[in-house]
Amino acid sequence: MKQIDALIVANRQLAHQIWQMELAAPDLADDITGPGQFIEILISASWEKPLRRPMSIAGYTDGKLTIIYKIFGPSSHQLSQRAAGDYLSIMGPLGNTFTINNQLFPILIGGGVGLAPVWWLHRKLEAAGTAHALILGARSGEEHFIESQPDKNILLTTDDGSAGIAGTVLVPLPAILANNPNSMVFSCGPEPMLRAIQEFTADKQLPAQLSVESYMACGLGICQGCAIKTDGARNKPFSLVCTDGPVFDAGELDFG
Amino acid sequence: MPGSLILVDLSTNLGRRQFANPVFVASGTFGYGFEVERLADISKLGAIVTKSVTLEPRTGNPPPRIVETTGGMINSIGLANVGVERYISDYLPQLQGGGADFIMNIAGSTSDEYLKVLEKVEAISTDIAGYEINISCPNVSEGGMEFGVSADQTARLTRRLRKRTERLLIMKLSPNVTDITAIGLAAQDNGADAVSAINTLVGMSIDINSQRPDIYRTLGGLSGPAIKPVGIASVYKLARKLSIPIIGIGGITSAEDVIEYTLAGASAVQIGTANFRDPACGINIINDLRSRLEDSNIDRYQSLIGQVKTYQ
Numbered sequence: 001m002k003q004i005d006a007l008i009v010a011n012r013q014l015a016h017q018i019w020q021m022e023l024a025a026p027d028l029a030d031d032i033t034g035p036g037q038f039i040e041i042l043i044s045a046s047w048e049k050p051l052r053r054p055m056s057i058a059g060y061t062d063g064k065l066t067i068i069y070k071i072f073g074p075s076s077h078q079l080s081q082r083a084a085g086d087y088l089s090i091m092g093p094l095g096n097t098f099t100i101n102n103q104l105f106p107i108l109i110g111g112g113v114g115l116a117p118v119w120w121l122h123r124k125l126e127a128a129g130t131a132h133a134l135i136l137g138a139r140s141g142e143e144h145f146i147e148s149q150p151d152k153n154i155l156l157t158t159d160d161g162s163a164g165i166a167g168t169v170l171v172p173l174p175a176i177l178a179n180n181p182n183s184m185v186f187s188c189g190p191e192p193m194l195r196a197i198q199e200f201t202a203d204k205q206l207p208a209q210l211s212v213e214s215y216m217a218c219g220l221g222i223c224q225g226c227a228i229k230t231d232g233a234r235n236k237p238f239s240l241v242c243t244d245g246p247v248f249d250a251g252e253l254d255f256g
Numbered sequence: 257m258p259g260s261l262i263l264v265d266l267s268t269n270l271g272r273r274q275f276a277n278p279v280f281v282a283s284g285t286f287g288y289g290f291e292v293e294r295l296a297d298i299s300k301l302g303a304i305v306t307k308s309v310t311l312e313p314r315t316g317n318p319p320p321r322i323v324e325t326t327g328g329m330i331n332s333i334g335l336a337n338v339g340v341e342r343y344i345s346d347y348l349p350q351l352q353g354g355g356a357d358f359i360m361n362i363a364g365s366t367s368d369e370y371l372k373v374l375e376k377v378e379a380i381s382t383d384i385a386g387y388e389i390n391i392s393c394p395n396v397s398e399g400g401m402e403f404g405v406s407a408d409q410t411a412r413l414t415r416r417l418r419k420r421t422e423r424l425l426i427m428k429l430s431p432n433v434t435d436i437t438a439i440g441l442a443a444q445d446n447g448a449d450a451v452s453a454i455n456t457l458v459g460m461s462i463d464i465n466s467q468r469p470d471i472y473r474t475l476g477g478l479s480g481p482a483i484k485p486v487g488i489a490s491v492y493k494l495a496r497k498l499s500i501p502i503i504g505i506g507g508i509t510s511a512e513d514v515i516e517y518t519l520a521g522a523s524a525v526q527i528g529t530a531n532f533r534d535p536a537c538g539i540n541i542i543n544d545l546r547s548r549l550e551d552s553n554i555d556r557y558q559s560l561i562g563q564v565k566t567y568q
Contacts, residue, residue, distance in 0.1 A: 238316060
Protein backbone atom coordinates (compact mmCIF):
# COMPACT_ATOMS: atom_id res chain seq x y z
CA MET A 1 0.00 0.00 0.00
CA LYS A 2 1.36 3.34 -1.07
CA GLN A 3 0.33 6.93 -1.49
CA ILE A 4 1.27 8.13 -4.96
CA ASP A 5 0.52 10.81 -7.51
CA ALA A 6 -0.68 8.74 -10.43
CA LEU A 7 -0.66 10.01 -14.00
CA ILE A 8 -4.09 10.04 -15.61
CA VAL A 9 -3.70 8.10 -18.84
CA ALA A 10 -7.32 8.29 -19.98
CA ASN A 11 -10.65 9.49 -18.62
CA ARG A 12 -13.69 8.85 -20.77
CA GLN A 13 -17.41 8.34 -20.61
CA LEU A 14 -18.60 4.75 -21.08
CA ALA A 15 -22.34 5.25 -20.79
CA HIS A 16 -24.84 7.69 -19.30
CA GLN A 17 -23.17 9.00 -16.12
CA ILE A 18 -20.71 6.08 -16.15
CA TRP A 19 -17.04 6.96 -16.61
CA GLN A 20 -13.78 5.07 -16.75
CA MET A 21 -10.38 6.41 -15.72
CA GLU A 22 -7.06 4.78 -16.38
CA LEU A 23 -4.11 5.62 -14.13
CA ALA A 24 -0.43 4.80 -14.45
CA ALA A 25 0.32 3.05 -11.16
CA PRO A 26 3.24 0.65 -11.71
CA ASP A 27 4.42 1.22 -8.12
CA LEU A 28 1.33 -0.54 -6.79
CA ALA A 29 2.00 -3.78 -8.70
CA ASP A 30 3.48 -5.67 -5.75
CA ASP A 31 0.47 -4.98 -3.55
CA ILE A 32 -2.28 -5.72 -6.06
CA THR A 33 -3.97 -8.98 -5.09
CA GLY A 34 -7.26 -8.88 -7.00
CA PRO A 35 -10.88 -7.82 -7.44
CA GLY A 36 -12.37 -6.32 -4.30
CA GLN A 37 -9.39 -4.11 -3.55
CA PHE A 38 -9.94 -0.37 -3.68
CA ILE A 39 -8.06 2.90 -3.68
CA GLU A 40 -8.67 6.16 -1.83
CA ILE A 41 -8.73 9.09 -4.25
CA LEU A 42 -8.13 12.73 -3.41
CA ILE A 43 -10.46 14.45 -5.83
CA SER A 44 -9.42 18.04 -5.13
CA ALA A 45 -6.66 19.87 -3.29
CA SER A 46 -9.30 22.15 -1.80
CA TRP A 47 -10.23 21.54 1.81
CA GLU A 48 -13.89 22.22 1.15
CA LYS A 49 -14.27 18.44 0.93
CA PRO A 50 -11.52 17.13 3.19
CA LEU A 51 -11.82 13.38 2.69
CA ARG A 52 -10.59 11.02 0.04
CA ARG A 53 -13.14 8.93 -1.87
CA PRO A 54 -12.90 5.13 -1.75
CA MET A 55 -13.26 3.57 -5.20
CA SER A 56 -13.10 -0.06 -6.20
CA ILE A 57 -10.45 -1.02 -8.68
CA ALA A 58 -12.00 -2.13 -11.98
CA GLY A 59 -8.82 -3.53 -13.49
CA TYR A 60 -5.06 -3.64 -13.21
CA THR A 61 -2.93 -4.62 -16.20
CA ASP A 62 0.67 -3.78 -17.07
CA GLY A 63 0.94 -1.22 -14.30
CA LYS A 64 -2.24 0.56 -15.37
CA LEU A 65 -5.05 0.79 -12.88
CA THR A 66 -8.65 1.33 -13.99
CA ILE A 67 -11.59 2.71 -12.06
CA ILE A 68 -15.19 2.85 -13.26
CA TYR A 69 -17.27 5.47 -11.52
CA LYS A 70 -20.75 6.89 -11.66
CA ILE A 71 -21.46 10.62 -11.60
CA PHE A 72 -23.84 11.28 -8.75
CA GLY A 73 -22.53 14.43 -7.07
CA PRO A 74 -20.07 17.31 -7.28
CA SER A 75 -17.01 15.18 -6.43
CA SER A 76 -17.58 12.53 -9.07
CA HIS A 77 -18.40 15.29 -11.54
CA GLN A 78 -15.08 16.96 -10.69
CA LEU A 79 -13.32 13.65 -11.27
CA SER A 80 -14.86 13.39 -14.73
CA GLN A 81 -13.38 16.82 -15.59
CA ARG A 82 -9.82 15.67 -14.93
CA ALA A 83 -7.84 15.29 -18.14
CA ALA A 84 -5.24 12.81 -19.33
CA GLY A 85 -1.82 14.16 -18.38
CA ASP A 86 -2.99 15.40 -14.94
CA TYR A 87 -1.93 13.70 -11.76
CA LEU A 88 -4.30 12.26 -9.19
CA SER A 89 -3.30 11.48 -5.60
CA ILE A 90 -4.29 7.92 -4.75
CA MET A 91 -3.65 5.64 -1.80
CA GLY A 92 -3.83 1.89 -2.11
CA PRO A 93 -4.45 -0.81 -2.90
CA LEU A 94 -6.57 -1.33 0.21
CA GLY A 95 -8.93 -4.04 1.40
CA ASN A 96 -9.44 -7.73 0.67
CA THR A 97 -10.56 -9.63 -2.41
CA PHE A 98 -13.24 -12.00 -3.67
CA THR A 99 -12.20 -15.64 -3.27
CA ILE A 100 -13.13 -17.98 -6.09
CA ASN A 101 -13.98 -21.56 -5.16
CA ASN A 102 -12.81 -23.84 -7.97
CA GLN A 103 -15.56 -26.36 -7.25
CA LEU A 104 -18.33 -23.82 -7.78
CA PHE A 105 -19.59 -22.00 -10.87
CA PRO A 106 -19.07 -18.25 -10.35
CA ILE A 107 -22.08 -16.01 -10.86
CA LEU A 108 -20.99 -12.39 -10.90
CA ILE A 109 -23.60 -9.71 -10.22
CA GLY A 110 -22.89 -6.00 -10.45
CA GLY A 111 -25.24 -3.09 -10.07
CA GLY A 112 -24.91 0.64 -10.68
CA VAL A 113 -21.71 2.15 -9.39
CA GLY A 114 -20.82 -1.14 -7.74
CA LEU A 115 -19.97 -2.96 -10.90
CA ALA A 116 -16.23 -2.14 -10.83
CA PRO A 117 -14.87 -5.10 -8.81
CA VAL A 118 -17.31 -7.46 -10.49
CA TRP A 119 -16.14 -6.24 -13.90
CA TRP A 120 -12.51 -6.87 -12.92
CA LEU A 121 -13.35 -10.37 -11.71
CA HIS A 122 -15.22 -11.03 -14.96
CA ARG A 123 -12.22 -9.94 -17.02
CA LYS A 124 -9.87 -12.10 -14.98
CA LEU A 125 -12.06 -15.18 -15.28
CA GLU A 126 -12.48 -14.51 -18.98
CA ALA A 127 -8.72 -14.27 -19.44
CA ALA A 128 -8.23 -17.50 -17.52
CA GLY A 129 -10.89 -19.23 -19.59
CA THR A 130 -13.00 -19.97 -16.52
CA ALA A 131 -16.68 -20.46 -17.29
CA HIS A 132 -18.88 -18.06 -15.35
CA ALA A 133 -21.98 -15.89 -15.62
CA LEU A 134 -22.11 -12.11 -15.46
CA ILE A 135 -25.25 -10.14 -14.66
CA LEU A 136 -25.09 -6.36 -14.76
CA GLY A 137 -28.05 -4.31 -13.59
CA ALA A 138 -28.95 -0.67 -14.22
CA ARG A 139 -31.96 1.60 -14.11
CA SER A 140 -32.09 1.90 -17.89
CA GLY A 141 -30.26 0.81 -21.02
CA GLU A 142 -28.32 4.07 -21.41
CA GLU A 143 -26.33 3.22 -18.26
CA HIS A 144 -25.00 -0.04 -19.72
CA PHE A 145 -21.68 0.04 -21.52
CA ILE A 146 -21.64 -3.49 -22.95
CA GLU A 147 -24.12 -5.53 -24.98
CA SER A 148 -25.74 -8.60 -23.53
CA GLN A 149 -24.42 -11.92 -24.87
CA PRO A 150 -26.77 -14.60 -23.55
CA ASP A 151 -24.79 -17.35 -25.32
CA LYS A 152 -21.78 -16.36 -23.17
CA ASN A 153 -23.86 -15.94 -20.01
CA ILE A 154 -23.40 -12.17 -20.08
CA LEU A 155 -26.80 -10.75 -19.16
CA LEU A 156 -28.03 -7.22 -18.69
CA THR A 157 -31.05 -6.16 -16.71
CA THR A 158 -32.79 -2.78 -16.53
CA ASP A 159 -35.41 -1.52 -14.13
CA ASP A 160 -37.35 0.12 -16.98
CA GLY A 161 -36.94 -2.70 -19.48
CA SER A 162 -35.18 -0.46 -22.01
CA ALA A 163 -32.37 -2.97 -22.49
CA GLY A 164 -31.78 -6.64 -21.74
CA ILE A 165 -34.08 -8.30 -19.23
CA ALA A 166 -36.71 -6.14 -17.53
CA GLY A 167 -36.45 -6.19 -13.74
CA THR A 168 -33.74 -6.60 -11.13
CA VAL A 169 -30.56 -8.65 -11.30
CA LEU A 170 -32.44 -11.45 -9.53
CA VAL A 171 -34.69 -12.14 -12.53
CA PRO A 172 -32.15 -14.12 -14.63
CA LEU A 173 -30.72 -15.99 -11.64
CA PRO A 174 -33.09 -19.01 -11.49
CA ALA A 175 -32.38 -19.90 -15.13
CA ILE A 176 -28.60 -19.73 -14.59
CA LEU A 177 -28.91 -21.81 -11.44
CA ALA A 178 -31.00 -24.40 -13.25
CA ASN A 179 -28.03 -25.02 -15.55
CA ASN A 180 -25.40 -24.62 -12.82
CA PRO A 181 -26.78 -25.84 -9.50
CA ASN A 182 -23.37 -25.76 -7.81
CA SER A 183 -22.72 -22.05 -7.98
CA MET A 184 -21.32 -19.26 -5.89
CA VAL A 185 -22.39 -15.61 -6.14
CA PHE A 186 -20.00 -12.64 -6.15
CA SER A 187 -21.61 -9.24 -6.04
CA CYS A 188 -21.16 -5.54 -5.52
CA GLY A 189 -23.77 -2.83 -5.83
CA PRO A 190 -26.27 -0.66 -4.00
CA GLU A 191 -27.37 -1.86 -0.59
CA PRO A 192 -30.96 -2.77 -1.57
CA MET A 193 -29.52 -5.01 -4.29
CA LEU A 194 -27.04 -6.65 -1.93
CA ARG A 195 -29.79 -7.16 0.61
CA ALA A 196 -31.94 -8.89 -2.03
CA ILE A 197 -29.01 -11.10 -3.06
CA GLN A 198 -28.31 -11.94 0.57
CA GLU A 199 -31.92 -13.07 1.01
CA PHE A 200 -31.99 -14.98 -2.26
CA THR A 201 -28.71 -16.83 -1.67
CA ALA A 202 -29.62 -17.64 1.94
CA ASP A 203 -32.94 -19.04 0.76
CA LYS A 204 -31.26 -21.18 -1.92
CA GLN A 205 -28.33 -22.05 0.39
CA LEU A 206 -25.89 -20.64 -2.10
CA PRO A 207 -22.53 -19.36 -0.91
CA ALA A 208 -22.10 -15.68 -1.71
CA GLN A 209 -19.53 -12.94 -1.23
CA LEU A 210 -20.65 -9.35 -1.20
CA SER A 211 -18.44 -6.30 -1.57
CA VAL A 212 -19.92 -3.42 0.43
CA GLU A 213 -19.44 0.31 0.35
CA SER A 214 -19.35 2.80 3.16
CA TYR A 215 -18.54 6.35 4.00
CA MET A 216 -14.84 6.27 4.83
CA ALA A 217 -12.22 8.69 6.06
CA CYS A 218 -8.80 7.05 6.28
CA GLY A 219 -9.06 3.63 4.59
CA LEU A 220 -6.44 2.29 7.00
CA GLY A 221 -8.51 1.15 9.97
CA ILE A 222 -7.59 4.20 11.99
CA CYS A 223 -10.67 6.41 11.98
CA GLN A 224 -13.10 3.53 12.64
CA GLY A 225 -15.62 5.49 10.59
CA CYS A 226 -16.57 2.82 8.03
CA ALA A 227 -18.00 0.38 10.55
CA ILE A 228 -20.86 -1.84 9.39
CA LYS A 229 -22.98 -4.25 11.38
CA THR A 230 -21.72 -7.80 11.07
CA ASP A 231 -24.01 -9.48 13.55
CA GLY A 232 -21.33 -11.19 15.59
CA ALA A 233 -19.37 -12.45 12.60
CA ARG A 234 -15.61 -12.43 13.10
CA ASN A 235 -16.40 -12.16 16.82
CA LYS A 236 -17.37 -8.52 16.73
CA PRO A 237 -20.64 -6.66 16.33
CA PHE A 238 -19.10 -4.18 13.88
CA SER A 239 -16.51 -4.70 11.17
CA LEU A 240 -14.55 -2.12 9.23
CA VAL A 241 -15.21 -2.02 5.51
CA CYS A 242 -11.65 -0.82 4.87
CA THR A 243 -9.58 -3.41 6.69
CA ASP A 244 -12.00 -6.30 7.40
CA GLY A 245 -13.61 -5.93 3.95
CA PRO A 246 -14.81 -4.68 1.61
CA VAL A 247 -15.65 -8.29 0.70
CA PHE A 248 -17.68 -10.23 3.26
CA ASP A 249 -19.44 -13.57 3.19
CA ALA A 250 -23.11 -12.73 2.68
CA GLY A 251 -24.06 -14.42 5.94
CA GLU A 252 -21.78 -12.16 7.96
CA LEU A 253 -23.56 -8.98 7.03
CA ASP A 254 -26.43 -7.46 8.96
CA PHE A 255 -28.17 -4.88 6.80
CA GLY A 256 -30.51 -4.13 9.72
CA MET B 257 19.15 37.30 3.77
CA PRO B 258 19.73 35.18 0.68
CA GLY B 259 22.44 32.62 1.07
CA SER B 260 22.41 32.80 4.83
CA LEU B 261 21.95 29.56 6.65
CA ILE B 262 20.41 29.48 10.07
CA LEU B 263 19.76 26.33 11.98
CA VAL B 264 16.20 26.55 13.22
CA ASP B 265 15.55 25.13 16.67
CA LEU B 266 12.10 23.53 16.46
CA SER B 267 12.21 22.01 19.93
CA THR B 268 9.52 22.76 22.44
CA ASN B 269 8.87 22.02 26.09
CA LEU B 270 5.86 20.64 27.89
CA GLY B 271 6.35 20.26 31.61
CA ARG B 272 9.83 18.90 32.13
CA ARG B 273 9.75 17.12 28.82
CA GLN B 274 11.38 18.39 25.69
CA PHE B 275 10.09 17.40 22.25
CA ALA B 276 12.12 17.62 19.04
CA ASN B 277 9.42 19.66 17.34
CA PRO B 278 5.93 20.98 18.11
CA VAL B 279 3.99 18.99 15.50
CA PHE B 280 2.09 16.12 17.12
CA VAL B 281 -0.69 13.95 15.73
CA ALA B 282 -4.01 13.93 17.53
CA SER B 283 -5.66 11.04 19.28
CA GLY B 284 -7.97 8.97 17.11
CA THR B 285 -6.48 10.20 13.84
CA PHE B 286 -3.27 8.16 13.80
CA GLY B 287 -4.32 4.89 15.41
CA TYR B 288 -1.57 3.51 17.58
CA GLY B 289 1.06 4.87 15.21
CA PHE B 290 2.45 1.81 13.51
CA GLU B 291 -0.53 1.57 11.12
CA VAL B 292 1.03 4.50 9.25
CA GLU B 293 4.65 3.34 9.26
CA ARG B 294 4.38 2.09 5.68
CA LEU B 295 3.44 5.58 4.49
CA ALA B 296 5.54 7.92 6.60
CA ASP B 297 8.60 8.11 8.84
CA ILE B 298 6.65 8.51 12.05
CA SER B 299 9.82 8.96 14.12
CA LYS B 300 10.05 12.50 12.69
CA LEU B 301 6.84 13.58 14.42
CA GLY B 302 7.06 15.66 17.59
CA ALA B 303 4.89 13.07 19.28
CA ILE B 304 2.13 10.61 18.52
CA VAL B 305 -0.94 10.78 20.71
CA THR B 306 -2.48 7.33 20.55
CA LYS B 307 -6.18 6.59 20.26
CA SER B 308 -8.26 6.86 23.44
CA VAL B 309 -7.90 3.76 25.56
CA THR B 310 -10.49 2.76 28.15
CA LEU B 311 -10.39 0.20 30.96
CA GLU B 312 -12.49 -2.31 29.02
CA PRO B 313 -12.53 -2.81 25.23
CA ARG B 314 -15.28 -0.86 23.48
CA THR B 315 -16.92 -1.79 20.18
CA GLY B 316 -18.10 1.77 19.51
CA ASN B 317 -21.33 3.26 18.20
CA PRO B 318 -23.54 1.78 15.46
CA PRO B 319 -23.04 3.14 11.94
CA PRO B 320 -23.23 5.58 10.28
CA ARG B 321 -20.39 7.04 12.31
CA ILE B 322 -18.94 9.74 10.07
CA VAL B 323 -20.06 12.28 7.52
CA GLU B 324 -18.15 14.84 5.53
CA THR B 325 -19.24 18.47 5.92
CA THR B 326 -18.01 21.69 4.34
CA GLY B 327 -14.38 22.00 5.39
CA GLY B 328 -14.69 19.24 7.94
CA MET B 329 -16.32 16.07 9.12
CA ILE B 330 -18.60 14.92 11.91
CA ASN B 331 -17.75 11.71 13.74
CA SER B 332 -19.38 9.64 16.39
CA ILE B 333 -17.12 6.64 16.81
CA GLY B 334 -17.87 6.14 20.47
CA LEU B 335 -14.32 5.47 21.65
CA ALA B 336 -14.01 2.10 19.91
CA ASN B 337 -10.73 0.71 21.27
CA VAL B 338 -8.98 -2.47 22.36
CA GLY B 339 -8.94 -1.71 26.10
CA VAL B 340 -5.93 -1.13 28.31
CA GLU B 341 -4.88 -4.78 28.70
CA ARG B 342 -4.40 -5.28 24.97
CA TYR B 343 -2.90 -1.81 24.63
CA ILE B 344 -0.21 -2.90 27.06
CA SER B 345 0.32 -6.42 25.69
CA ASP B 346 0.00 -5.85 21.93
CA TYR B 347 0.40 -2.18 21.14
CA LEU B 348 2.90 -0.65 23.55
CA PRO B 349 5.69 -3.03 22.49
CA GLN B 350 5.17 -2.05 18.83
CA LEU B 351 5.05 1.65 19.67
CA GLN B 352 8.29 1.52 21.59
CA GLY B 353 10.14 0.24 18.55
CA GLY B 354 8.97 3.11 16.34
CA GLY B 355 11.42 5.76 17.47
CA ALA B 356 8.73 8.40 18.05
CA ASP B 357 7.77 9.98 21.35
CA PHE B 358 4.26 8.93 22.17
CA ILE B 359 1.58 10.09 24.52
CA MET B 360 -1.22 7.82 25.64
CA ASN B 361 -4.74 9.21 25.47
CA ILE B 362 -7.02 7.85 28.20
CA ALA B 363 -10.81 7.99 28.38
CA GLY B 364 -13.22 6.79 31.03
CA SER B 365 -16.74 7.05 32.30
CA THR B 366 -15.82 7.35 35.98
CA SER B 367 -12.74 8.84 37.58
CA ASP B 368 -11.85 5.38 38.87
CA GLU B 369 -11.71 4.12 35.31
CA TYR B 370 -9.27 6.84 34.26
CA LEU B 371 -7.19 6.09 37.32
CA LYS B 372 -7.09 2.34 36.76
CA VAL B 373 -5.98 2.71 33.15
CA LEU B 374 -3.20 5.07 34.13
CA GLU B 375 -2.13 2.88 37.06
CA LYS B 376 -1.92 -0.21 34.87
CA VAL B 377 0.47 1.55 32.52
CA GLU B 378 2.46 3.11 35.37
CA ALA B 379 2.92 -0.39 36.80
CA ILE B 380 4.90 -1.58 33.79
CA SER B 381 8.19 -0.44 32.39
CA THR B 382 7.60 1.81 29.40
CA ASP B 383 9.17 4.83 27.75
CA ILE B 384 5.80 6.49 27.17
CA ALA B 385 6.20 10.28 27.39
CA GLY B 386 2.97 10.93 29.20
CA TYR B 387 -0.78 10.95 29.21
CA GLU B 388 -3.46 13.02 27.58
CA ILE B 389 -6.72 12.75 29.46
CA ASN B 390 -9.82 12.84 27.30
CA ILE B 391 -12.43 14.68 29.34
CA SER B 392 -14.11 16.00 26.26
CA CYS B 393 -15.48 13.22 24.04
CA PRO B 394 -18.97 14.21 22.93
CA ASN B 395 -19.82 10.76 21.59
CA VAL B 396 -20.45 8.57 24.61
CA SER B 397 -23.54 8.76 26.76
CA GLU B 398 -21.82 8.24 30.07
CA GLY B 399 -18.84 10.13 31.45
CA GLY B 400 -16.14 11.71 29.37
CA MET B 401 -17.81 15.01 28.73
CA GLU B 402 -19.26 15.40 32.22
CA PHE B 403 -15.71 15.88 33.48
CA GLY B 404 -14.86 18.28 30.72
CA VAL B 405 -17.78 20.63 31.33
CA SER B 406 -17.24 20.91 35.09
CA ALA B 407 -14.33 22.77 36.65
CA ASP B 408 -14.87 20.92 39.94
CA GLN B 409 -14.80 17.47 38.32
CA THR B 410 -11.79 18.42 36.21
CA ALA B 411 -10.01 19.60 39.35
CA ARG B 412 -10.74 16.38 41.25
CA LEU B 413 -9.78 14.11 38.37
CA THR B 414 -6.57 16.00 37.62
CA ARG B 415 -5.57 15.92 41.31
CA ARG B 416 -6.14 12.16 41.58
CA LEU B 417 -4.22 11.41 38.37
CA ARG B 418 -1.35 13.74 39.32
CA LYS B 419 -0.73 11.71 42.47
CA ARG B 420 -0.20 8.60 40.40
CA THR B 421 2.30 9.70 37.79
CA GLU B 422 5.41 11.77 37.39
CA ARG B 423 5.03 11.72 33.64
CA LEU B 424 3.65 14.50 31.47
CA LEU B 425 -0.04 14.97 32.30
CA ILE B 426 -2.18 16.78 29.73
CA MET B 427 -5.89 17.47 30.13
CA LYS B 428 -7.74 17.66 26.77
CA LEU B 429 -10.39 20.34 26.88
CA SER B 430 -13.78 20.63 25.24
CA PRO B 431 -14.94 23.72 23.37
CA ASN B 432 -18.53 22.83 24.28
CA VAL B 433 -18.44 24.87 27.49
CA THR B 434 -19.32 28.39 28.60
CA ASP B 435 -15.80 29.28 29.69
CA ILE B 436 -12.94 27.04 28.62
CA THR B 437 -10.48 28.98 30.79
CA ALA B 438 -12.30 27.95 33.98
CA ILE B 439 -11.74 24.29 33.08
CA GLY B 440 -8.15 25.01 32.03
CA LEU B 441 -7.41 26.74 35.34
CA ALA B 442 -8.90 23.82 37.26
CA ALA B 443 -6.50 21.50 35.42
CA GLN B 444 -3.52 23.79 35.98
CA ASP B 445 -4.22 24.40 39.67
CA ASN B 446 -4.41 20.68 40.33
CA GLY B 447 -1.17 19.66 38.75
CA ALA B 448 -1.65 19.29 35.00
CA ASP B 449 1.56 19.97 33.06
CA ALA B 450 -0.33 21.19 30.01
CA VAL B 451 -3.76 21.40 28.43
CA SER B 452 -4.70 20.54 24.88
CA ALA B 453 -7.52 22.37 23.12
CA ILE B 454 -9.80 21.79 21.41
CA ASN B 455 -11.63 18.49 21.10
CA THR B 456 -14.48 18.41 18.57
CA LEU B 457 -17.44 20.78 18.57
CA VAL B 458 -20.89 19.23 18.83
CA GLY B 459 -22.26 19.13 15.30
CA MET B 460 -25.17 17.69 13.35
CA SER B 461 -26.22 17.30 9.74
CA ILE B 462 -29.38 15.88 8.21
CA ASP B 463 -30.05 14.08 4.93
CA ILE B 464 -33.00 16.07 3.66
CA ASN B 465 -34.21 13.24 1.41
CA SER B 466 -34.46 10.58 4.09
CA GLN B 467 -34.94 13.26 6.78
CA ARG B 468 -32.57 11.25 8.94
CA PRO B 469 -29.46 12.56 10.70
CA ASP B 470 -26.27 11.60 8.89
CA ILE B 471 -24.95 10.13 12.15
CA TYR B 472 -26.64 7.24 13.97
CA ARG B 473 -26.42 8.98 17.33
CA THR B 474 -27.79 12.19 15.76
CA LEU B 475 -25.10 14.46 17.22
CA GLY B 476 -21.39 14.04 16.64
CA GLY B 477 -18.12 15.87 16.91
CA LEU B 478 -17.17 18.37 14.20
CA SER B 479 -13.49 18.58 13.24
CA GLY B 480 -11.35 19.84 10.37
CA PRO B 481 -10.50 23.27 8.95
CA ALA B 482 -14.08 24.42 9.65
CA ILE B 483 -13.29 24.62 13.39
CA LYS B 484 -9.86 26.23 13.20
CA PRO B 485 -10.96 29.74 14.24
CA VAL B 486 -12.67 28.25 17.31
CA GLY B 487 -9.45 26.44 18.19
CA ILE B 488 -7.35 29.56 17.73
CA ALA B 489 -9.73 31.59 19.92
CA SER B 490 -9.72 28.90 22.61
CA VAL B 491 -5.93 28.73 22.69
CA TYR B 492 -5.73 32.52 22.82
CA LYS B 493 -8.17 32.72 25.74
CA LEU B 494 -6.38 29.94 27.61
CA ALA B 495 -2.98 31.51 27.02
CA ARG B 496 -4.12 34.75 28.61
CA LYS B 497 -5.15 32.99 31.83
CA LEU B 498 -2.87 29.97 32.19
CA SER B 499 0.84 29.71 32.86
CA ILE B 500 1.21 26.06 31.77
CA PRO B 501 1.76 25.24 28.08
CA ILE B 502 -1.15 24.81 25.71
CA ILE B 503 -1.31 22.35 22.83
CA GLY B 504 -3.39 23.76 20.00
CA ILE B 505 -5.75 21.46 18.09
CA GLY B 506 -8.39 22.10 15.45
CA GLY B 507 -8.25 22.19 11.67
CA ILE B 508 -4.49 22.32 11.17
CA THR B 509 -3.44 21.46 7.62
CA SER B 510 -0.26 23.51 7.07
CA ALA B 511 2.83 25.08 8.63
CA GLU B 512 1.03 28.42 8.45
CA ASP B 513 -1.71 27.00 10.67
CA VAL B 514 0.95 25.83 13.15
CA ILE B 515 2.40 29.34 13.28
CA GLU B 516 -1.06 30.86 13.72
CA TYR B 517 -1.80 28.59 16.69
CA THR B 518 1.63 29.37 18.12
CA LEU B 519 1.11 33.11 17.86
CA ALA B 520 -2.20 32.63 19.69
CA GLY B 521 -0.33 30.95 22.52
CA ALA B 522 0.25 27.29 21.67
CA SER B 523 3.55 25.63 22.62
CA ALA B 524 2.78 22.66 20.39
CA VAL B 525 0.00 21.54 18.11
CA GLN B 526 -1.80 18.37 17.10
CA ILE B 527 -2.87 17.52 13.58
CA GLY B 528 -6.16 15.66 13.44
CA THR B 529 -8.54 15.32 10.53
CA ALA B 530 -5.83 16.13 7.96
CA ASN B 531 -4.18 12.79 8.81
CA PHE B 532 -7.16 10.97 7.31
CA ARG B 533 -6.49 12.62 3.98
CA ASP B 534 -2.71 12.31 4.11
CA PRO B 535 -1.12 10.32 6.92
CA ALA B 536 2.26 11.79 5.98
CA CYS B 537 1.09 15.41 6.21
CA GLY B 538 2.63 15.90 9.66
CA ILE B 539 6.10 15.23 8.26
CA ASN B 540 5.53 17.70 5.42
CA ILE B 541 4.26 20.31 7.86
CA ILE B 542 7.40 19.95 10.00
CA ASN B 543 9.60 20.46 6.93
CA ASP B 544 7.52 23.43 5.78
CA LEU B 545 7.63 24.93 9.27
CA ARG B 546 11.42 24.71 9.30
CA SER B 547 11.72 26.37 5.86
CA ARG B 548 9.17 29.00 6.76
CA LEU B 549 11.05 29.97 9.95
CA GLU B 550 14.37 29.91 8.08
CA ASP B 551 12.98 32.25 5.45
CA SER B 552 11.76 34.61 8.18
CA ASN B 553 15.09 34.45 10.03
CA ILE B 554 13.45 33.05 13.12
CA ASP B 555 15.94 30.72 14.72
CA ARG B 556 13.80 29.41 17.55
CA TYR B 557 10.23 28.11 17.24
CA GLN B 558 9.51 28.87 20.87
CA SER B 559 10.14 32.58 20.34
CA LEU B 560 6.80 32.74 18.50
CA ILE B 561 4.65 31.43 21.33
CA GLY B 562 1.92 33.91 22.23
CA GLN B 563 3.40 36.70 20.10
CA VAL B 564 0.12 37.78 18.50
CA LYS B 565 0.01 41.58 18.29
CA THR B 566 -3.53 42.46 19.29
CA TYR B 567 -5.01 45.89 18.63
CA GLN B 568 -5.85 46.42 22.28
